[in-house]
Amino acid sequence: MKSILYVGATLMIGASIYGFVDYQKTSHKKEFSNLYKEPATTVPEKTVVEKKVTVAETKTAMVTEKKSKKKVLSKEESIGGIRPIAADEKMDVSATKNIEKAEVTVAPSKEAAKVVKKKRKLSTKLFSRGALDERYIKEEINIATPVEKKETKKTENKEQ
């Protein structure tokens, strides 16, 4: 029992003395003083580069538009394909309007379709005394397309 105590106590005293001496030796070193310093994040300064743009004078040739000559058609030539409508065929304007609802699917644009959902997936390796490393965090990006909007558009069908 006493031997356990003596061995343990010797180890503890030895560790504290050696640790203190070792610490005194290394604490003066620059590498040790900078050991746990987090690297400062530097934002790169924006440099504005002025560019003088010299525009060379160029002689542009004057292009005169040639007006195409309009061909004047005679009355018979222009409405040759149209024949007069008979009285039966005429549309009844006073007839009631019947509105039908028709479903029209509107496909969203590609930009609008992307709903980005970031999901953090933590690794068990993060359960550590060390600095929590970003490499152990997976960011799952789920691109979910929203449900297509269904718009109703009124179309008018006139009863004849």
Add this chain to the structure above:
Amino acid sequence: MLTFQKSAKVLFQMLFWVPVAGFSLLLIYNTLPYFSFSKDFSFIEERSFLFKSSFYNACFYIHIAAGALCIGAALIQFSRYILKKSKAIHRFSGKIYVAVVLFLGAPTGLYMSFFAKGSFWERSLFMFMAGWWFITTLYGLTTIHKRNVLAHKIWMMRSYSMAMTAVTFRVYHLVFYLLGWNHLENYELSLWISVIGNMLFAEWIIYRQSKKYLKSFAI
């Protein structure tokens, strides 16, 4: 009424021991890759200068092996079932725990505490932890040699609370990280909370159990 109280007690014990066992096993699981002796770990990369020293290197590997061993051994020490079934298992794993703490875990921890992350106070805290872990374990051993079971229980609870700072630190560290805290602040606060929190928790359990013990003397 009694059955309800008993079931509530079992539930509370489960709520305590399931996370404790789970996180302890996770810590052991995460320690194993270090024995590939690769330097590709954030803990080692951060202390690359210290790891140039072969003595520090040796202390580190001894310390993590000792930590994993004593956390693993301690898991079965508080089981009443094992203690009733076979005292030999309790004695054997207890001897492993005590030997590992007194000869390996605490001395290497004390040496490494001089180079620990944080300010003077965090280093002092690590030194205190190593010292307190050693003293409580030693008292736990001496009391059982004197056949004082109650005192043995109390000192071993205190010792285990120190061993478990490794686990609780990681839990707080991760929680504060998810809350978006700065790394160094997170590290220091997690360290203080884990040490003081574990000590207070152990004292609270000891107080609760001593109340029951004192009641047993009441006429």
